[in-house]
Amino acid sequence: GTLAKYTAGQVYYYPDFQSSIHGEKLRHELRRDLTRETAWEAVMRVRCGKGVRFTTFHGNFMLKSTDLLALPAVDCDKAFAMQLTLEETLLTTQAVYFQVALLYTASCGERRIRVHTMALPVVTDLADIYRLADTGAIVSLFSRLAIEKTLSYKLEDARSALQLRIVKALKEYRNIYAVHHRSANRMIYPESLNFLMLYGLALCRSTALRGGYGDVPLDERCAAGHTIMAHPIKRLLKLLYPSLIRLDEYLQQASVQANDFKSIEKRLPLTRESLDSRGLYIYDDGFKFNIWFGTVISPDIAKNLLGSDFAGELSKATLKEHNNEMSRRLTRVLEKLRNSDQAYYQLCHLVRQGEQPKEGFLLLANLVEDQMGGNGGYADWMLQISRHVQH
Structure with a gap:
């Protein structure tokens, strides 16, 4: 991963590679890698207006000077995080300006420069900063900081540092607005940060x-770390808190239009309580599909989707389109999910309820809101943060 780290690259992970299993995934991802629009031999300079300055940069690049990043190849599947600090205690201007300039060679051989400039208003009330906080950007930065910390410290230290950052942010808000909210013994936070604690737990x-x-x-751990360091916010958030969708009700509907997916757009909480033994679920983290069959799922569903493999071990079964409407509907669902983000090709992993250890590492270990390995669930995590914030 070191080469990817310093060349603005990314790491692809194919565990126990077999061409018969991973061939389509490799073809798709290699094709995208070679055909997506790419900026070659690039350098990126980040500037900001008077009173603020950037202090650290996080992602895959080579830092050539205090504000100049060398990016041998950069594309739309990459993102970078930066931290800034105030050089002046009080900003007197009404706006602060930021500018990113990318000098690069296009695939046609032409040398180009692309410039993005942004003006952000300076506010006098801290409430405005909290009210307009971007949870995705915060999680993206916190994730990269946590991964970098694991390179020199224990994993537990990285998790503790992440929790401390969340606590400090919420404590500052509480110190200022506890009286206003009249909530002496209740945890308070702005609506913009509703999901910060959940993503914090998911990251841990x-x-x-x-x-x-x-x-x-x-x-596997190294590949996950490299993925977090390189990827844009939307894809990162889905990796941390994937989609869990129930499919059996949609597949059994008497009549449904080919492109009508409204009934399966509802994402379920990542807890065991979301799983019904009579159901069929898909877990999608943007990199793979884990399809979970309940123990008392209708035999018709299993037979229509798996054919003659429905009664055997799912680890030996393959999911392919069969000549029936239910199978065709599932194929359309998978195509829709794959087309929503084509950076990766999600292979299907089939698992039946109670099938251990496969069910454990494919699904149960990823239900981040549940108690896990002696650690509390989401409610316990919130209680722990609340106690730290109030003391």
Whole structure:
């Protein structure tokens, strides 16, 4: 991963590669890698107006000077995080300006420069900063800081540092507005940060940070860390808190239009309580599909989707389109999910309820709101943060 780190690249991970299984995934991802619009031999300079300055940069690049990043190849599948600080205690201007300039060579060989300039208003009330806080940007930065910390410290230290950052942000808000909200013993936070704690827990339980060094295969943990360091916000948030969708009700509808997916757009909380033994669910983190069959699912569903493999071990079964409407509907669902973000090709992994250890590492270990490995669930995490904020 070191080469990707310093060349603005990314790491693809194909565990136990077999061409018969991973061939389509490799073809899709290699094709995208070679055909997406790419800026070659690029350098990016980040400037800001008087009173503020950037202090640190996080992502895959080579830092050539205090504000100049060398990016041998950069594309739309990459993102960078930056931290800034105030050089003046009180900003007297009404706006602060930021500018990013990218000098690069296009695929046609032409040398170009692209410039983005942004003006942000300076506010006098801290409430405005909290009210307009961007949870996605915050999580993106916190994630990169946590991954960098694991390179020199224990995983537990990285998780503790992440929790401390969240606590400090919420404590500052509480110190200012506790009287206003009349909430002496209740946790308060702005609406803009409703999901910050949930994503914080999800990050702590991600493949890159959870457990100890022996709890996750080293290759898998390293690949997850490189993924977090490189990816844009939307894809990162989906990786941390994937989609869990129930499919059996949609597949069994008497009549449904080919492109009518409204009934399956509802995402379920990542808890065991969301799983019904009579149901069929898909877990989508943007990199793979885990399809979960309940123990008492209708035999018709299993037979229509799996054909003659429905009664055997799902680990040996393959999901392919069969000549029936239910199978065709599932194929359309998978195509829709894949087309929503074509950076990766999601392979299907089939698992039946109670099938251990496969069910554990494919699904149960990723239900981030549940109690896990002696650690509390989301409610316990919120209670823990609340106690720290109030003391």
